[in-house]
Amino acid sequence: MTTGRIRITKAMVTPIAFADPPLLTAAGVHEPFALRAIIEVATDAGLTGLGETYADEKHLAALTAAAAAIEGADVYATNEIYRRVLAVAPPATTIASGLAGDSDAVDRVFSPFEVACLDIQGKAAGRPVADLLGGAVRGTVPFSAYLFYKWAAHPGKDPDAWGEAYGFTAIKLKGGVFPPEQEIEAVRALRAAFPDHPLRLDPNAAWAPETAITIARELDGVLEYLEDPTPGIAGMAEVARHASMPLATNMCVVAFSHLDPAIRQNAVQVILSDHHYWGGLRRSALLAGICQAHRIGLSMHSNSHLGISLAAMIHLAAATPNLSYACDTHWPWKTGDVIKGDPFTFAGGAVAVPDGPGLGVELDRDALARLHEQYLSCGLRSRDDTGYMQRFNPSYERVQPRW
Amino acid sequence: MTTGRIRITKAMVTPIAFADPPLLTAAGVHEPFALRAIIEVATDAGLTGLGETYADEKHLAALTAAAAAIEGADVYATNEIYRRVLAVAPPATTIASGLAGDSDAVDRVFSPFEVACLDIQGKAAGRPVADLLGGAVRGTVPFSAYLFYKWAAHPGKDPDAWGEAYGFTAIKLKGGVFPPEQEIEAVRALRAAFPDHPLRLDPNAAWAPETAITIARELDGVLEYLEDPTPGIAGMAEVARHASMPLATNMCVVAFSHLDPAIRQNAVQVILSDHHYWGGLRRSALLAGICQAHRIGLSMHSNSHLGISLAAMIHLAAATPNLSYACDTHWPWKTGDVIKGDPFTFAGGAVAVPDGPGLGVELDRDALARLHEQYLSCGLRSRDDTGYMQRFNPSYERVQPRW
Numbered sequence: 037m038t039t040g041r042i043r044i045t046k047a048m049v050t051p052i053a054f055a056d057p058p059l060l061t062a063a064g065v066h067e068p069f070a071l072r073a074i075i076e077v078a079t080d081a082g083l084t085g086l087g088e089t090y091a092d093e094k095h096l097a098a099l100t101a102a103a104a105a106i107e108g109a110d111v112y113a114t115n116e117i118y119r120r121v122l123a124v125a126p127p128a129t130t131i132a133s134g135l136a137g138d139s140d141a142v143d144r145v146f147s148p149f150e151v152a153c154l155d156i157q158g159k160a161a162g163r164p165v166a167d168l169l170g171g172a173v174r175g176t177v178p179f180s181a182y183l184f185y186k187w188a189a190h191p192g193k194d195p196d197a198w199g200e201a202y203g204f205t206a207i208k209l210k211g212g213v214f215p216p217e218q219e220i221e222a223v224r225a226l227r228a229a230f231p232d233h234p235l236r237l238d239p240n241a242a243w244a245p246e247t248a249i250t251i252a253r254e255l256d257g258v259l260e261y262l263e264d265p266t267p268g269i270a271g272m273a274e275v276a277r278h279a280s281m282p283l284a285t286n287m288c289v290v291a292f293s294h295l296d297p298a299i300r301q302n303a304v305q306v307i308l309s310d311h312h313y314w315g316g317l318r319r320s321a322l323l324a325g326i327c328q329a330h331r332i333g334l335s336m337h338s339n340s341h342l343g344i345s346l347a348a349m350i351h352l353a354a355a356t357p358n359l360s361y362a363c364d365t366h367w368p369w370k371t372g373d374v375i376k377g378d379p380f381t382f383a384g385g386a387v388a389v390p391d392g393p394g395l396g397v398e399l400d401r402d403a404l405a406r407l408h409e410q411y412l413s414c415g416l417r418s419r420d421d422t423g424y425m426q427r428f429n430p431s432y433e434r435v436q437p438r439w
Numbered sequence: 440m441t442t443g444r445i446r447i448t449k450a451m452v453t454p455i456a457f458a459d460p461p462l463l464t465a466a467g468v469h470e471p472f473a474l475r476a477i478i479e480v481a482t483d484a485g486l487t488g489l490g491e492t493y494a495d496e497k498h499l500a501a502l503t504a505a506a507a508a509i510e511g512a513d514v515y516a517t518n519e520i521y522r523r524v525l526a527v528a529p530p531a532t533t534i535a536s537g538l539a540g541d542s543d544a545v546d547r548v549f550s551p552f553e554v555a556c557l558d559i560q561g562k563a564a565g566r567p568v569a570d571l572l573g574g575a576v577r578g579t580v581p582f583s584a585y586l587f588y589k590w591a592a593h594p595g596k597d598p599d600a601w602g603e604a605y606g607f608t609a610i611k612l613k614g615g616v617f618p619p620e621q622e623i624e625a626v627r628a629l630r631a632a633f634p635d636h637p638l639r640l641d642p643n644a645a646w647a648p649e650t651a652i653t654i655a656r657e658l659d660g661v662l663e664y665l666e667d668p669t670p671g672i673a674g675m676a677e678v679a680r681h682a683s684m685p686l687a688t689n690m691c692v693v694a695f696s697h698l699d700p701a702i703r704q705n706a707v708q709v710i711l712s713d714h715h716y717w718g719g720l721r722r723s724a725l726l727a728g729i730c731q732a733h734r735i736g737l738s739m740h741s742n743s744h745l746g747i748s749l750a751a752m753i754h755l756a757a758a759t760p761n762l763s764y765a766c767d768t769h770w771p772w773k774t775g776d777v778i779k780g781d782p783f784t785f786a787g788g789a790v791a792v793p794d795g796p797g798l799g800v801e802l803d804r805d806a807l808a809r810l811h812e813q814y815l816s817c818g819l820r821s822r823d824d825t826g827y828m829q830r831f832n833p834s835y836e837r838v839q840p841r842w
Binding site for chain 2: 040110112113114115116118119157160161162163167168170171172173292293295296299300318319321322325326328329330331355357
């Protein structure tokens with residue numbers, strides 16, 4: 037046990053790359069490697085904490101500046117750490133994070149350091165991170181199956197083989213790839229194959245409002261929710277006035293500043309939280325509370341991620357009473373990890389909440405070194421689904437909405 | 440230091456009474472004694488925690504039921520403790536808490552137990568409670584001077600003598616007692632006497648919307664904010680459309696369910712938080728975050744209270760980045776306490792944040808026993824400003840709005 041001040045002596049940022057399958061999205065196709073940054077926070081108490089986040093070039097630069105700025109701070113002083121990150125953070129719109137809209141740069145840069153500080157606080161108190169958020173209200177956290185249209189292989193490589201079973205009890209189809217009629221047929225085929233599974237469709241804002249309204253009508257009674265059918269708060273509000281199912285988003289409401297206009301316009305009925313851009317676990321708990329106050333449903337968004345992120349997602353989800361829907365995860369699509377062992381088992385589409393101190397995961401330094409080498413050698417420095425697609429389909433253009 | 444599970448072995452509720460001066464309000468006049476309940480939570484780790492709340496008869500019954508329900512729970516499992524309180528809590532509207540509207544019974548009953556659990560968590564970690572809320576962002580917490588119209592003495596008693604200086608830098612006048620013209624003159628006299636102090640007026644919803652709009656016009660440029668000029672969210676929204684100064688409330692928005700309608704109607708520009716009815720410190724931090732998301736100002740409300748409540752208020756206020764205004768406190772009006780020593784010093788209208796483990800206050804069992812005896816002998820069992828006023832002025836009626 038550790039008492040008194042616990043000061044940060046060093047915060048380290050290590051970019052890594054892990055092989056990623058050619059998953060298709062409204063913006064193109066996943067490149068051969070997904071990039072992540074691993075955060076290690078060391079303290080004068082000998083305790084260390086972990087965080088995981090995006091590794092796009094501009095984000096890495098911001099993380100590095102923040103890592104220097106927070107040295108000497110106390111791990112309990114997360115308000116002060118937020119202030120220090122704010123002082124060195126870049127303007128809000130300069131860091132991409134996949135298909136999501138412009139989230140808040142400070143919240144995005146602060147997030148992995150906050151997670152690492154809570155990891156350390158948990159270790160100091162001998163308690164899991166969920167206990168720092170009010171304690172787990174569920175012993176296991178449910179996730180949805182995350183179905184992607186994909187190429188059989190990255191061009192020039194052997195076909196890959198995915199098929200492992202995780203027992204998921206809800207199914208999400210990543211759409212926005214093919215014309216809407218084709219994706220409606222896919223949803224109907226899923227409904228026929230899985231008559232009792234809640235189904236979600238996420239075209240990542242590929243449809244104009246009128247298109248989205250038509251499709252919502254066609255899928256009446258079929259979907260648990262329709263995710264980001266169209267771009268922007270005003271467009272979503274227009275679709276919401278006509279859609280029978282809840283509309284969900286991780287694109288038009290991705291920062292605290294988006295909440296007020298979205299709520300006033302009744303634009304969304306479900307928000308997919310994501311601690312990576314909502315400012316860490318405590319600020320994601322705040323988002324959950326805001327959703328509850330406004331009777332907005334809550335689910336959880338995912339990008340390609342590894343075990344440190346999964347641990348943080350599970351502790352947060354476990355301690356969130358009003359988590360209305362099974363969370364998203366790209367977990368089945370990952371090809372490696374930086375944590376030791378295999379602490380997370382999916383059973384019935386859910387994962388048990390770790391009950392050890394902190395996040396409950398340990399860094400595998402050999403794996404970290406290996407994936408960092410892969411980062412250095414792979415040549416990718418920022419995610420670019422569109423550019424990669426254009427290499428093989430030069431006429432491809434990023435259009436939003438496309439239909 | 441304490442690690443592992445910390446289970447509640449016993450939660451005790453002790454009602455107390457302390458002498459209260461005859462302060463005038465829109466509902467009548469303060470009775471000779473103010474009632475409070477002191478909560479003590481004991482654990483199997485030997486650590487104990489403190490809470491303080493209302494002691495109206497129905498609230499006491501609810502506290503006693505909750506105290507029994509939470510035994511065996513872990514002090515970190517505040518989500519679970521909330522669930523247990525919910526299971527035994529009375530319907531929302533049955534517990535009065537002064538002039539405030541109907542706050543949420545569960546939040547009100549849960550609050551002192553949550554504070555006690557955070558007190559214990561802080562002691563276990565060797566850290567002040569503010570550190571469990573993200574850490575203090577200010578070393579001292581500013582309070583406003585809280586001016587009341589008052590009788591010189593309770594009927595039949597010798598005149599009392601208040602006059603101690605606390606160096607307050609903001610001034611709030613409790614109005615709704617005399618006709619509006621007279622209170623406007625009082626505010627103007629305060630402005631003349633204190634040209635640089637921010638001034639607030641709180642008539643506790645004693646005015647009809649038209650009256651409030653007229654008064655707001657007359658006090659244009661004079662008030663920092665106008666608190667609860669008129670009853671209800673719709674009335675406040677009407678006044679807000681015409682008032683130049685922000686409207687504040689601790690009457691029409693006193694529960695999470697009130698936020699959505701108030702925000703949609705732009706009814707209030709400042710919310711006075713109060714952990715006693717907003718569900719403890721973490722849920723008050725949630726309220727603060729909601730205010731920030733909707734660009735609503737934040738201040739803090741007070742009822743007559745003692746040192747355990749002040750400690751909780753200070754830790755919360757210290758760790759709330761967006762506390763926009765100096766807090767209210769009845770502290771200068773209190774006549775006794777249940778905590779040891781005198782840990783809080785007002786200097787320049789502010790109090791330093793305790794930096795010891797937990798809340799930083801210790802129970803004085805002799806004082807507790809004395810004030811409990813006073814509770815038993817004083818005969819009061821629920822706050823009744825109106826009934827007490829009517830004993831001396833039989834024609835007095837509780838009318839809202841009065842003007």
